Amino acid sequence: KPHQFWQTQPMPNINEMDKLQPGPIQQGVLAEVRKDPLNLIDKFEWFNVDLRNDEQAQQVYTLLKENYVEDDDNMFRFDYSIDFLRWALLPPGQYADWLIGVRVNQKLVGFISGIPVTLHIENEQNKVKMTEINFLCVHKKIRANRLAPVLIKEITRRVHIKNMWQAVYTAGIVVPTPISQTRYYHRSLNAKKLIEVGFSSLSARQTISRQQKLYKLPEEPKTPGLRPMKKKDVAQVTKLLNEYLKNFKLYFKYTEEEVKHWFIPRKDVISTYVVEKEQGVVTDFLSFYNLPSQVIKNPKYTHLKAAYSYYNVATQTPIVQLMYDALILAKNEGYDVFNALDIMDNEKFLKELMFCPGDGQLNYYLYNWKLESNMLKPEEIGIVLV
Numbered sequence: 014k015p016h017q018f019w020q021t022q023p024m025p026n027i028n029e030m031d032k033l034q035p036g037p038i039q040q041g042v043l044a045e046v047r048k049d050p051l052n053l054i055d056k057f058e059w060f061n062v063d064l065r066n067d068e069q070a071q072q073v074y075t076l077l078k079e080n081y082v083e084d085d086d087n088m089f090r091f092d093y094s095i096d097f098l099r100w101a102l103l104p105p106g107q108y109a110d111w112l113i114g115v116r117v118n119q120k121l122v123g124f125i126s127g128i129p130v131t132l133h134i135e136n137e138q139n140k141v142k143m144t145e146i147n148f149l150c151v152h153k154k155i156r157a158n159r160l161a162p163v164l165i166k167e168i169t170r171r172v173h174i175k176n177m178w179q180a181v182y183t184a185g186i187v188v189p190t191p192i193s194q195t196r197y198y199h200r201s202l203n204a205k206k207l208i209e210v211g212f213s214s215l216s217a218r219q220t221i222s223r224q225q226k227l228y229k230l231p232e233e234p235k236t237p238g239l240r241p242m243k244k245k246d247v248a249q250v251t252k253l254l255n256e257y258l259k260n261f262k263l264y265f266k267y268t269e270e271e272v273k274h275w276f277i278p279r280k281d282v283i284s285t286y287v288v289e290k291e292q293g294v295v296t297d298f299l300s301f302y303n304l305p306s307q308v309i310k311n312p313k314y315t316h317l318k319a320a321y322s323y324y325n326v327a328t329q330t331p332i333v334q335l336m337y338d339a340l341i342l343a344k345n346e347g348y349d350v351f352n353a354l355d356i357m358d359n360e361k362f363l364k365e366l367m368f369c370p371g372d373g374q375l376n377y378y379l380y381n382w383k384l385e386s387n388m389l390k391p392e393e394i395g396i397v398l399v
Protein backbone atom coordinates (compact mmCIF):
# COMPACT_ATOMS: atom_id res chain seq x y z
CA LYS A 14 0.00 0.00 0.00
CA PRO A 15 2.32 2.76 -1.27
CA HIS A 16 1.75 6.36 -0.18
CA GLN A 17 -0.81 5.27 2.47
CA PHE A 18 -0.84 8.83 3.85
CA TRP A 19 -0.71 10.79 0.59
CA GLN A 20 -3.72 8.94 -0.86
CA THR A 21 -5.78 10.55 1.93
CA GLN A 22 -4.68 14.11 0.98
CA PRO A 23 -6.17 16.59 -1.54
CA MET A 24 -3.61 15.92 -4.25
CA PRO A 25 -4.60 15.04 -7.82
CA ASN A 26 -3.97 11.37 -8.50
CA ILE A 27 -3.34 9.90 -11.92
CA ASN A 28 -6.90 8.99 -12.95
CA GLU A 29 -8.50 12.16 -11.48
CA MET A 30 -6.17 14.37 -13.52
CA ASP A 31 -8.58 15.11 -16.34
CA LYS A 32 -11.73 15.24 -14.14
CA LEU A 33 -10.60 17.91 -11.62
CA GLN A 34 -11.32 21.59 -12.33
CA PRO A 35 -8.25 23.85 -12.11
CA GLY A 36 -7.94 25.53 -8.70
CA PRO A 37 -8.55 24.29 -5.13
CA ILE A 38 -9.31 20.56 -4.94
CA GLN A 39 -11.14 20.78 -1.59
CA GLN A 40 -12.99 23.91 -0.48
CA GLY A 41 -11.83 24.70 3.10
CA VAL A 42 -14.37 25.60 5.79
CA LEU A 43 -12.81 27.72 8.53
CA ALA A 44 -15.50 26.86 11.11
CA GLU A 45 -14.74 23.14 10.70
CA VAL A 46 -11.01 23.46 11.43
CA ARG A 47 -10.02 21.62 14.59
CA LYS A 48 -9.04 24.20 17.24
CA ASP A 49 -6.68 22.06 19.31
CA PRO A 50 -3.44 20.31 18.31
CA LEU A 51 -3.56 16.71 17.07
CA ASN A 52 -2.98 13.96 19.59
CA LEU A 53 0.57 12.68 19.97
CA ILE A 54 1.69 9.28 21.23
CA ASP A 55 2.57 9.06 24.89
CA LYS A 56 5.59 11.15 26.11
CA PHE A 57 5.67 13.13 22.84
CA GLU A 58 4.69 16.79 23.14
CA TRP A 59 4.21 19.74 20.75
CA PHE A 60 6.58 22.67 21.06
CA ASN A 61 6.60 26.01 19.21
CA VAL A 62 10.23 26.70 18.33
CA ASP A 63 11.48 30.26 18.91
CA LEU A 64 14.44 30.41 16.52
CA ARG A 65 15.54 33.71 18.07
CA ASN A 66 16.31 31.81 21.26
CA ASP A 67 19.88 30.47 20.98
CA GLU A 68 19.17 27.27 22.90
CA GLN A 69 16.11 26.37 20.82
CA ALA A 70 17.88 27.31 17.58
CA GLN A 71 20.76 25.06 18.61
CA GLN A 72 18.30 22.17 19.17
CA VAL A 73 16.82 22.57 15.66
CA TYR A 74 20.32 22.92 14.19
CA THR A 75 21.49 19.68 15.82
CA LEU A 76 18.36 17.71 14.90
CA LEU A 77 18.79 18.67 11.23
CA LYS A 78 22.57 18.25 11.20
CA GLU A 79 22.21 14.68 12.42
CA ASN A 80 18.90 13.57 10.85
CA TYR A 81 17.97 15.67 7.78
CA VAL A 82 18.30 14.96 4.04
CA GLU A 83 21.20 12.89 2.73
CA ASP A 84 22.23 12.24 -0.89
CA ASP A 85 21.21 8.95 -2.50
CA ASP A 86 24.48 7.27 -1.50
CA ASN A 87 24.33 8.52 2.10
CA MET A 88 27.74 10.15 1.76
CA PHE A 89 26.60 13.73 2.50
CA ARG A 90 24.00 15.34 4.76
CA PHE A 91 22.78 18.96 4.61
CA ASP A 92 24.22 21.06 7.42
CA TYR A 93 22.11 24.23 7.56
CA SER A 94 23.62 26.81 9.93
CA ILE A 95 21.65 28.64 12.65
CA ASP A 96 22.09 31.96 10.83
CA PHE A 97 20.76 30.29 7.68
CA LEU A 98 17.72 28.84 9.50
CA ARG A 99 16.91 32.28 10.95
CA TRP A 100 17.11 33.76 7.42
CA ALA A 101 14.97 31.01 5.90
CA LEU A 102 12.35 30.75 8.66
CA LEU A 103 11.95 34.26 10.08
CA PRO A 104 10.81 36.25 7.03
CA PRO A 105 8.42 39.23 7.24
CA GLY A 106 4.93 38.13 8.36
CA GLN A 107 6.08 34.84 9.94
CA TYR A 108 3.68 33.16 12.47
CA ALA A 109 5.00 32.03 15.88
CA ASP A 110 3.20 28.66 15.68
CA TRP A 111 4.43 27.70 12.19
CA LEU A 112 7.83 26.45 13.45
CA ILE A 113 6.67 23.19 15.01
CA GLY A 114 8.79 20.91 17.18
CA VAL A 115 8.02 17.58 18.85
CA ARG A 116 9.88 16.81 22.07
CA VAL A 117 10.43 13.76 24.22
CA ASN A 118 11.84 14.52 27.70
CA GLN A 119 12.84 18.04 26.57
CA LYS A 120 14.77 16.60 23.58
CA LEU A 121 13.72 17.70 20.09
CA VAL A 122 12.90 14.63 17.97
CA GLY A 123 10.80 16.12 15.19
CA PHE A 124 10.37 19.38 13.28
CA ILE A 125 8.45 20.94 10.39
CA SER A 126 8.30 24.59 9.22
CA GLY A 127 5.94 26.83 7.28
CA ILE A 128 6.39 30.40 6.10
CA PRO A 129 3.66 32.62 4.60
CA VAL A 130 3.96 33.29 0.85
CA THR A 131 1.72 34.61 -1.93
CA LEU A 132 2.14 32.33 -4.91
CA HIS A 133 1.13 33.33 -8.43
CA ILE A 134 -0.09 30.20 -10.23
CA GLU A 135 -0.23 30.12 -14.04
CA ASN A 136 -1.71 33.60 -14.44
CA GLU A 137 -2.09 36.95 -12.72
CA GLN A 138 -5.60 36.14 -11.36
CA ASN A 139 -4.37 33.23 -9.22
CA LYS A 140 -2.57 35.09 -6.42
CA VAL A 141 -2.92 32.54 -3.62
CA LYS A 142 -1.88 33.24 -0.02
CA MET A 143 -0.46 29.95 1.26
CA THR A 144 2.38 28.37 3.16
CA GLU A 145 5.78 27.19 1.95
CA ILE A 146 6.63 24.00 3.84
CA ASN A 147 10.20 22.89 4.54
CA PHE A 148 12.54 21.11 6.96
CA LEU A 149 10.31 18.12 7.72
CA CYS A 150 12.60 16.01 9.89
CA VAL A 151 12.14 13.06 12.27
CA HIS A 152 15.04 11.75 14.37
CA LYS A 153 16.56 8.62 12.80
CA LYS A 154 15.96 6.60 15.98
CA ILE A 155 12.17 7.09 16.00
CA ARG A 156 11.29 6.78 12.29
CA ALA A 157 8.87 3.83 12.74
CA ASN A 158 6.28 5.84 14.72
CA ARG A 159 4.50 7.42 11.72
CA LEU A 160 5.35 10.84 13.22
CA ALA A 161 5.90 12.54 9.83
CA PRO A 162 2.21 12.31 8.79
CA VAL A 163 1.21 13.77 12.19
CA LEU A 164 3.66 16.70 11.72
CA ILE A 165 2.20 17.31 8.26
CA LYS A 166 -1.41 17.16 9.53
CA GLU A 167 -0.60 19.50 12.44
CA ILE A 168 1.01 22.20 10.31
CA THR A 169 -1.87 21.81 7.83
CA ARG A 170 -4.30 22.49 10.72
CA ARG A 171 -2.33 25.58 11.81
CA VAL A 172 -2.33 26.89 8.22
CA HIS A 173 -6.09 26.19 7.85
CA ILE A 174 -6.75 28.17 11.06
CA LYS A 175 -5.22 31.17 9.25
CA ASN A 176 -7.78 30.59 6.48
CA MET A 177 -5.12 29.41 4.05
CA TRP A 178 -5.76 26.18 2.12
CA GLN A 179 -2.75 25.60 -0.14
CA ALA A 180 0.95 24.79 0.31
CA VAL A 181 4.07 24.61 -1.85
CA TYR A 182 7.04 22.34 -1.10
CA THR A 183 9.81 20.31 -2.74
CA ALA A 184 11.20 16.83 -2.11
CA GLY A 185 13.79 14.51 -3.61
CA ILE A 186 11.30 11.63 -3.38
CA VAL A 187 8.22 11.14 -5.57
CA VAL A 188 4.90 11.01 -3.69
CA PRO A 189 1.44 11.94 -5.14
CA THR A 190 1.72 14.17 -7.17
CA PRO A 191 4.58 16.36 -8.43
CA ILE A 192 3.67 19.45 -10.46
CA SER A 193 7.22 19.51 -11.87
CA GLN A 194 10.27 17.24 -11.81
CA THR A 195 13.43 19.31 -11.98
CA ARG A 196 17.01 18.12 -12.22
CA TYR A 197 19.97 19.48 -10.35
CA TYR A 198 23.40 20.30 -11.78
CA HIS A 199 26.79 20.89 -10.21
CA ARG A 200 29.71 23.05 -11.39
CA SER A 201 33.06 22.08 -9.90
CA LEU A 202 35.02 24.94 -8.27
CA ASN A 203 37.53 22.85 -6.30
CA ALA A 204 38.02 19.74 -8.45
CA LYS A 205 40.61 18.14 -6.20
CA LYS A 206 38.47 18.27 -3.04
CA LEU A 207 35.33 17.06 -4.89
CA ILE A 208 37.25 13.98 -5.97
CA GLU A 209 38.80 13.43 -2.53
CA VAL A 210 35.40 13.55 -0.78
CA GLY A 211 33.82 11.29 -3.41
CA PHE A 212 31.40 13.90 -4.77
CA SER A 213 33.02 13.64 -8.22
CA SER A 214 34.80 10.65 -9.71
CA LEU A 215 37.54 10.36 -12.32
CA SER A 216 37.00 8.29 -15.47
CA ALA A 217 39.92 6.23 -16.85
CA ARG A 218 41.28 9.02 -19.02
CA GLN A 219 40.90 11.83 -16.46
CA THR A 220 43.46 12.98 -13.89
CA ILE A 221 43.07 15.38 -10.96
CA SER A 222 45.37 17.96 -12.56
CA ARG A 223 43.48 17.71 -15.89
CA GLN A 224 40.24 18.32 -13.98
CA GLN A 225 41.73 21.30 -12.13
CA LYS A 226 42.80 22.88 -15.44
CA LEU A 227 39.43 22.15 -17.04
CA TYR A 228 37.48 23.91 -14.27
CA LYS A 229 39.98 26.71 -13.61
CA LEU A 230 38.42 30.18 -13.29
CA PRO A 231 39.86 33.73 -13.63
CA GLU A 232 40.76 35.52 -10.40
CA GLU A 233 38.26 38.35 -10.90
CA PRO A 234 34.75 38.68 -12.41
CA LYS A 235 34.40 40.06 -15.96
CA THR A 236 31.34 42.31 -15.73
CA PRO A 237 32.20 45.98 -15.11
CA GLY A 238 30.24 47.51 -12.21
CA LEU A 239 29.61 44.17 -10.45
CA ARG A 240 29.52 44.72 -6.66
CA PRO A 241 27.82 43.38 -3.52
CA MET A 242 24.19 44.49 -3.16
CA LYS A 243 23.50 47.23 -0.61
CA LYS A 244 20.31 48.57 1.04
CA LYS A 245 20.22 51.46 -1.47
CA ASP A 246 19.68 48.89 -4.27
CA VAL A 247 16.49 47.37 -2.78
CA ALA A 248 14.00 49.41 -4.86
CA GLN A 249 15.70 48.64 -8.19
CA VAL A 250 16.30 44.96 -7.35
CA THR A 251 12.61 44.61 -6.40
CA LYS A 252 11.49 46.00 -9.76
CA LEU A 253 13.98 43.89 -11.74
CA LEU A 254 12.98 40.71 -9.86
CA ASN A 255 9.19 41.17 -10.03
CA GLU A 256 9.38 42.05 -13.74
CA TYR A 257 11.55 39.01 -14.51
CA LEU A 258 9.45 36.50 -12.54
CA LYS A 259 6.33 37.32 -14.60
CA ASN A 260 7.90 35.12 -17.31
CA PHE A 261 7.10 31.99 -15.31
CA LYS A 262 3.98 30.00 -14.40
CA LEU A 263 4.86 29.75 -10.69
CA TYR A 264 6.39 32.75 -8.91
CA PHE A 265 6.27 34.98 -5.82
CA LYS A 266 5.74 38.70 -6.01
CA TYR A 267 8.16 40.51 -3.66
CA THR A 268 7.64 43.67 -1.60
CA GLU A 269 10.71 45.84 -0.94
CA GLU A 270 10.68 44.61 2.64
CA GLU A 271 10.80 41.01 1.40
CA VAL A 272 13.63 41.82 -1.04
CA LYS A 273 15.53 43.36 1.87
CA HIS A 274 15.07 40.15 3.90
CA TRP A 275 15.83 37.66 1.13
CA PHE A 276 18.62 39.46 -0.78
CA ILE A 277 20.66 41.85 1.41
CA PRO A 278 23.94 39.93 1.84
CA ARG A 279 24.35 37.95 5.08
CA LYS A 280 27.79 36.44 5.73
CA ASP A 281 27.80 32.65 5.14
CA VAL A 282 24.06 32.70 4.28
CA ILE A 283 23.14 34.71 1.18
CA SER A 284 25.38 36.51 -1.35
CA THR A 285 23.85 39.00 -3.79
CA TYR A 286 25.78 41.06 -6.34
CA VAL A 287 24.36 43.80 -8.54
CA VAL A 288 25.64 45.27 -11.84
CA GLU A 289 25.80 49.08 -11.72
CA LYS A 290 27.65 50.18 -14.87
CA GLU A 291 26.07 53.61 -15.25
CA GLN A 292 25.98 55.76 -12.09
CA GLY A 293 23.02 54.69 -9.92
CA VAL A 294 21.42 52.31 -12.49
CA VAL A 295 21.21 48.61 -11.52
CA THR A 296 20.68 46.49 -14.66
CA ASP A 297 21.32 42.91 -13.44
CA PHE A 298 21.88 40.93 -10.26
CA LEU A 299 22.98 37.45 -9.23
CA SER A 300 22.50 35.61 -5.92
CA PHE A 301 23.47 32.31 -4.34
CA TYR A 302 22.93 30.82 -0.88
CA ASN A 303 25.31 28.89 1.37
CA LEU A 304 24.31 25.30 2.21
CA PRO A 305 27.25 23.18 3.34
CA SER A 306 26.97 19.41 3.55
CA GLN A 307 28.57 17.31 6.21
CA VAL A 308 30.82 14.66 4.65
CA ILE A 309 29.60 11.66 6.60
CA LYS A 310 32.84 9.66 6.58
CA ASN A 311 36.09 11.08 5.25
CA PRO A 312 39.58 11.13 6.78
CA LYS A 313 40.46 14.58 5.47
CA TYR A 314 37.29 16.72 5.22
CA THR A 315 34.25 17.22 7.45
CA HIS A 316 32.31 19.48 5.06
CA LEU A 317 31.58 20.18 1.41
CA LYS A 318 31.11 23.93 0.86
CA ALA A 319 28.28 24.33 -1.63
CA ALA A 320 26.77 27.48 -3.13
CA TYR A 321 23.24 27.15 -4.51
CA SER A 322 21.98 29.37 -7.31
CA TYR A 323 19.12 31.53 -5.98
CA TYR A 324 17.61 34.24 -8.27
CA ASN A 325 19.53 35.78 -11.18
CA VAL A 326 18.18 38.55 -13.40
CA ALA A 327 20.14 39.53 -16.52
CA THR A 328 18.65 42.42 -18.50
CA GLN A 329 21.82 44.00 -19.95
CA THR A 330 24.55 41.44 -19.21
CA PRO A 331 24.39 38.10 -21.10
CA ILE A 332 23.14 35.43 -18.64
CA VAL A 333 26.14 33.19 -19.41
CA GLN A 334 28.57 35.98 -18.51
CA LEU A 335 26.62 36.91 -15.37
CA MET A 336 26.66 33.30 -14.16
CA TYR A 337 30.32 32.87 -15.10
CA ASP A 338 30.95 35.78 -12.71
CA ALA A 339 28.77 34.02 -10.10
CA LEU A 340 31.11 31.00 -10.34
CA ILE A 341 34.19 33.24 -9.94
CA LEU A 342 32.65 35.05 -6.93
CA ALA A 343 31.62 31.75 -5.31
CA LYS A 344 35.10 30.32 -5.85
CA ASN A 345 36.61 33.44 -4.25
CA GLU A 346 34.19 33.09 -1.30
CA GLY A 347 35.68 29.63 -0.69
CA TYR A 348 33.01 27.30 -2.18
CA ASP A 349 33.92 23.88 -3.55
CA VAL A 350 30.89 23.46 -5.83
CA PHE A 351 28.10 25.61 -7.32
CA ASN A 352 24.68 23.92 -7.62
CA ALA A 353 21.69 24.87 -9.75
CA LEU A 354 18.36 23.40 -10.84
CA ASP A 355 17.21 23.36 -14.48
CA ILE A 356 14.40 25.82 -13.59
CA MET A 357 13.85 29.40 -14.88
CA ASP A 358 16.43 30.24 -17.58
CA ASN A 359 19.13 28.12 -16.01
CA GLU A 360 19.46 25.68 -18.90
CA LYS A 361 20.75 28.66 -20.93
CA PHE A 362 24.01 28.53 -18.98
CA LEU A 363 24.29 25.03 -17.47
CA LYS A 364 26.01 23.34 -20.41
CA GLU A 365 28.15 26.24 -21.55
CA LEU A 366 29.55 26.79 -18.02
CA MET A 367 30.35 23.07 -17.64
CA PHE A 368 27.72 22.08 -15.04
CA CYS A 369 27.31 18.31 -14.73
CA PRO A 370 23.92 16.68 -14.04
CA GLY A 371 23.43 15.35 -10.50
CA ASP A 372 22.17 11.84 -9.79
CA GLY A 373 18.76 12.88 -8.52
CA GLN A 374 15.81 15.15 -9.12
CA LEU A 375 13.97 17.72 -7.08
CA ASN A 376 10.17 17.49 -7.30
CA TYR A 377 7.90 20.51 -6.78
CA TYR A 378 4.49 20.02 -5.12
CA LEU A 379 1.35 22.11 -4.73
CA TYR A 380 -1.03 20.96 -1.95
CA ASN A 381 -4.80 21.21 -2.65
CA TRP A 382 -4.51 22.83 -6.09
CA LYS A 383 -5.19 21.41 -9.57
CA LEU A 384 -3.17 23.13 -12.29
CA GLU A 385 -4.67 23.89 -15.70
CA SER A 386 -1.79 21.92 -17.18
CA ASN A 387 -1.08 18.64 -15.37
CA MET A 388 2.63 19.25 -15.08
CA LEU A 389 4.86 22.30 -15.48
CA LYS A 390 8.15 22.15 -17.36
CA PRO A 391 11.17 23.04 -15.17
CA GLU A 392 11.71 26.23 -17.18
CA GLU A 393 8.18 27.33 -16.17
CA ILE A 394 9.11 27.21 -12.44
CA GLY A 395 10.06 30.62 -11.05
CA ILE A 396 10.48 29.76 -7.36
CA VAL A 397 13.59 28.58 -5.53
CA LEU A 398 13.10 26.84 -2.17
CA VAL A 399 16.11 26.58 0.18
Ligand SMILES: COc1cccc(CC(=N)NC(=O)c2cccnc2OC2CCNCC2)c1
Pocket residue numbers: 082083084085089090091183185197198304306317321352353354373375398399
Ligand atom coordinates in the same frame (compact mmCIF):
# COMPACT_ATOMS: atom_id res chain seq x y z
C1 LIG B 1 25.94 17.24 -1.60
O1 LIG B 1 25.24 17.03 -0.40
C2 LIG B 1 23.94 16.64 -0.47
C3 LIG B 1 23.27 16.48 0.75
C4 LIG B 1 21.94 16.06 0.74
C5 LIG B 1 21.26 15.83 -0.47
C6 LIG B 1 21.94 16.01 -1.67
C7 LIG B 1 21.24 15.78 -2.98
C8 LIG B 1 20.03 16.68 -3.08
N1 LIG B 1 18.92 16.27 -2.67
N2 LIG B 1 20.22 17.96 -3.60
C9 LIG B 1 19.16 18.83 -3.73
O2 LIG B 1 18.05 18.61 -3.31
C10 LIG B 1 19.46 20.11 -4.44
C11 LIG B 1 20.32 20.13 -5.53
C12 LIG B 1 20.51 21.36 -6.21
C13 LIG B 1 19.83 22.50 -5.78
N3 LIG B 1 19.00 22.46 -4.71
C14 LIG B 1 18.82 21.30 -4.06
O3 LIG B 1 17.97 21.26 -2.98
C15 LIG B 1 17.78 22.50 -2.31
C16 LIG B 1 16.32 22.86 -2.47
C17 LIG B 1 15.42 21.92 -1.68
N4 LIG B 1 15.84 21.84 -0.28
C18 LIG B 1 17.23 21.37 -0.14
C19 LIG B 1 18.19 22.31 -0.85
C20 LIG B 1 23.27 16.43 -1.69
